[in-house]
Amino acid sequence: MKVSCREEGVASAAASFAGRLVADGVPARLAAGDPTLWGEDAEAGAPAGPGRAARPQALSRTSRELLPELGRLAERARAQGLTNVVLAGAGGSPAAAEVICDTDDVPLTVLDTTDPGQVLRALAEPPGATIVVVADAGGSALETGCLLRIYERHFTDAGIAPAERIVVVTGPGSPLERRARESGHQVVLSDPGAGGRAPALSAYTLVACALAGARVERLLDDADQVLQLLSLDIGNPGLDLGAALGGAALGGRDKLLLDDRLSAIAGLPGWIEELVAGSTGKRGRGILPVVGADPSRSGDELIVAIESDIGDVRVDGPLGAQFAVWEYAAAVAGLALDVDPADRPDEAGARDNTVALLDLPDLPTGAPAFTDGPVEVYGGVTAKDLPGLFAELLHTVPAGGYLSIMAYLDRLAAFDAPVPDRADFEQMTDAWMTADAATLRALLALRTDRPVTFGWGPRCLHSTGQYHKGGPQNGVFLLITGAVAEDVVIPGRPYTLGRLQLAQALGDLGAVETRGRPAVRLHLTDRAAGVAHLLAAAQEA
Template sequence: MEVHYREEGVAAAASSVAGRLVADGVPARLAAGDPTLWDEDAEGETEGGRPFRVPRDLLAELDAVAARLRAAVEPGEEGPHVVLLATGGAAAAAEAICDTADVPLTVLDTADPGQVRRALADRPESTVVVAASGTAEGDACLRLYEELFERAGLAPAGRVVVVAGPGTPPAEHARERGYAVVPAGDGGALSAATLLPAALAGADVARLLDDAEDVLPLLSRDDGNPGLALGAALGGAALAGRGKLLLEDRLSPIAGLPDWVEALVTASTGKQGRGILPVVGADPLPAADELVVGLDTDLGDVRVDGRLGAQFLVWEYATALAALLLGVDPDDRPDAAEPERAAAALLSLPDLPTGAPALIDGPVEVYGAVGAKDLPGVFIELLRAVPADGYLAVTAYLDRLAAFDAPVPEGADFEQMTDAWMMADPATLRALLALRTSRPVTFGWGPRYLRGPGQYHKGGPQNGVFLQITGAVAEDVAVPGRSFTLGRLQLAQALADLEALETRGRPAVRLHLTDRAAGVAHLLAAAQEV
């Protein structure tokens, strides 16, 4: 695992803060989980801080769970269909492991009816479910899988494993239903919530832990410590006004690492009006507040090389160091759960308070304080509202796989198919708007981003502008044992998130697609007119 500085200003700032950290004995104290780094009066690990370790002891437990599931589930020709119900960093880490290993994994961190319905229809007889989320959408999806298995005459107890802390509602539910339970642990990337589904899907998690163990001894050192080198670069740059972290990974053999880094860094640092904002999938800007980190590439101010297991551990350590330099507790998430509580309150109402649109442009309704007369005008207003040190965040409470249903020309090659999918994908809006501004534009799928970027959006610097996209539901799904549907839950989550932004005085506009496919096409066409 290696970290190299490729820009003189970054090297100077990192050297300055690293010297202070070493003088205070921080590298070894952080590696040991010293809670007094965050609270001088703290005593013991339970009051903040956790030692960095590699959970090798999990392997035996994962093997036992895997054997139990293999005995109950016929895997089919394609192997078991592994479904992970998780959120935030756990979902992103599991996807990175499986995408890098090129093994299939279905992640459900959404209440979108179309996306959930697609997963439910996929090989139910060979499906195993890892339930590692205590969120409303996680509960809803677990209930739907339980109903699916029971109707098909497939015993859920042999197909569901729950990752949860002792005594929590998910653990109690598992005990009542006879499910296997694996302790949640500390919640890092190398925890049961990520390793269990990855192992079931066929990834070599023992090799992942080997790679993490190789770098672990270095994290206590004052020199030759990649975590210290990276953390000093991140924190030193942020203190010098370079708090926008652009992640460049186009040449990396690791797939999906930036999405996990985004969730980790925003959740850990975005609070008390401070924070570091990762920007994923964007080209570098000539911006004074930007730090470019290249993953296995020389394109950037800092280069970070290493295998995935080592990357996980080093980024977690470096992010904790950066949070310490910014004066915030990386384990504190003061704003992340607020939208979930507000969504539950909204669901108790007879009707969701959607309000009246400020304007309607074809299949798109616009909600919010806008003066524009059409959709291109709305985009122009939003881009102009971004401060000189700010950013635009696009968030979509939609089906993130629906673009693959877009029709493609008969006989199309892969490039033509990719073009067709891109022009049906709401995420393409990020790239189109980014071409029209000198400020960073981010994109997130709701509600998966709430536990990461969502924390930064509400607790970070007051310089964000927000564009939320929701959509009408053509075919809804009732949630067993609940009084609401998936579509109603999804909209409640979006409205609660929007309310949390607005109560903090953060400018936000919601675009509602009355026809999802036509609405996405209209959005992208309007963005190209700006």
């Protein structure tokens, strides 16, 4: 595993900051799990999370101790012909599992969403071949609780005992553990030292990956190769990377540019985005990851590449080692910014808003400022059409700020777009991009020198959402919702998935607005037509 600072200014700042950390004995203390690095509050709080001071060697041991149990689960699933593995989770573990399974080229359905269309797509797979892993560290996430209820009913309706097909991964003593045991589900308990956050190499990720057929033991072997280096003062890749991130941020380069085009490991930048934003964005500080952006050389960017020569910092190593090093580096960057990476002080606001909204007879959507085709626009804007709105939002972004797009939609809907007969892969990709809400990021980024980020809701609530509320208050927010063509009933709840999804979006919007940040919501009355209309308008902005 190797971290190389390829730009002189970055190398100098990293060396200076790393020297101060070594003088304070930080590398060994961090590897040993010393919570006093983050002050008395952290020392007295809950067990250390991955971004704080969870001992990586100890976590590796507990993950390796899971291997026999994971082997038995996978063998039993294969014997029963359970080839469709679904991971229902929230936060970083679903993103990590996607990267692992994509790297090993094994199928895994990830549900960290409340979008009815995306959930219905997963439910359309044969229940007789399906096994579901419900992973929730704290045991109280809205998404996982609802998905558990939906799949319990799904299996029951198919004449299958849910206890035979649902595996629950949670923390010891959590509400989810009690419920799972009462229902007879298979339960896998996480390492208590992982706290309320799910490291990439913990049970929250590895159970589903093992069931899907990923090479989990090799992943841990790769991590072990680097874990022994993380207590060293010299030759410590986690320290080198964290010092580069933190030193650059202290010098004003607090926008972290990541791109799959600069990564030999597909999908890893998306997981890094969740880790770094959630770990550092608080107390008005933070490092903003920007995935998929072209460098603007505006002076506040740091480009990090995974096994690529294009960038200010290059990080080389296999996936298991990457996970371990980046989690350690996020903790080091937190020290630079004087924030506790394991703390998420602003994450609860949007969740509390959602719960309060769900108690109302009707969701308070308000009246649109104007309607442009299949798109309703909500918020205090002066524009009269979508091209004008996009121009207005981009003009509103302050120096040092950013535009964030958050889409509470089906992130797989673009793959339903029609493609030409006998289309090659490039033609199929073009068809998908023209139907993908995420394409809006690139189109708007062409029209500004400020960063434009994109995230799918509610996934973003558990990661970048912390940065949006707790980080530097210089963001401008564009939130997208859509009409629901076919909803999903949540057994035992007085609301549907569609209502929950909209409540989460409105709760997120409210949490941003209470901080005085400009925010606009676009509601697509027809999702497919609405996305096409947005992309066309962005090209006219």
